[in-house]
Amino acid sequence: MALSPADGDATENSEAQQAIIFDKTTEKGSDGQLFQACMKSIRMSHASANRLRTGLIVAGLFTDKRMYLEAIVLFYAATDAMEKKLLALDESRSNDSEDQGDEICAKLLSLGYRFGPQYEQDIQALVSGDKGSSNWEAAVEKILANSSDGAKAYVEKIRNMSSGAELAGAAFCLWGALIIGGGAAAKPRVQVLCGKNACHLFEDVTGPGRGERKAKFIQLWDSLVKGATDDCSSSEEETKKDNETFTLIVATCQDCMQGNNELITSVKCNPWWLKYMISTAVGAVAIGAFLLLPAQRADRHKLM
DSSP: OOOOSSSSOGGGSOHHHHHHHHHHHHTTSOTTSHHHHHHHHTHHHHHHHHHHHHHHHHHTTTTOHHHHHHHHHHHHHHHHHHHHHHHHHHHTOOTTOOOHHHHHHHHHHTTOOOHHHHHHHHHHHHHHTSTTOOOHHHHHHHHHHTSOHHHHHHHHHHHTOOSHHHHHHHHHHHTHHHHTSTHHHHHHHHHHHHOGGGOGGGTTTSSTTHHHHHHHHHHHHHHSSOOTTSOSOSOHHHHHHHHHHHHHHHHHHHHHHHHHHHHHHHOOOOOTTHHHHHHHHHHHHHHHHHHHHHHHHHHHHHHO
């Protein structure tokens, strides 16, 4: 599940430690270039995402398969919409096209990632393991239909994106969280809960070469469009276009980080063990009241 593009596991670090990790990750990009600008644009939403993620984990994300299924379906919908739009725009690009937005799509796809099919494999594994349910597409439709208005609006916004610059903002949040963020740290917990067949999402972001994958992502990001520190050999028109593209990517990135938070808050499923905790709590209160009542009666008799 994608949450936010920064190193580390939000559940194992204090907010101060998370801020330090975030800033160190930001510094890995070149000064004045796109990666740093995107990281800075999501800083506040990223801190909120860490709090939301911690709350979701405490609530039982990695203890209940249904809850985990709901979460990855929501991120699948956003990621799959973004990847399909990337492919569609790239396919429509002619060899002599000068549309930089389409060129951005080609650059993003050159990374070789397609998380949508991996999400689908994991969703199929989780749904097939649910008694009486084997249609994963129907399960996805049901979860999306019951999702929050904010989550639906976010997915629809991605589907309506029409340029590589906009899709780059979405990819930064949805891919970045898995490639350079804490996505890899979730695999052991998911494997314990759901088994190896539900861990396809982590295949391309775990194992040897993680440092190289992060570096490649950051370098490619800084190459998507010229930043403030690049040479000034471009024409005035080209510079203006670069600035507009740069600004659009950063702004879309900021919006999509907030969209990711909408997906997290849309998770409605309660863990299986919650009802037992409630029953136990009610029982404890009832027993306490039962034990306390005779004592109160005895005190009243003494007063009389």
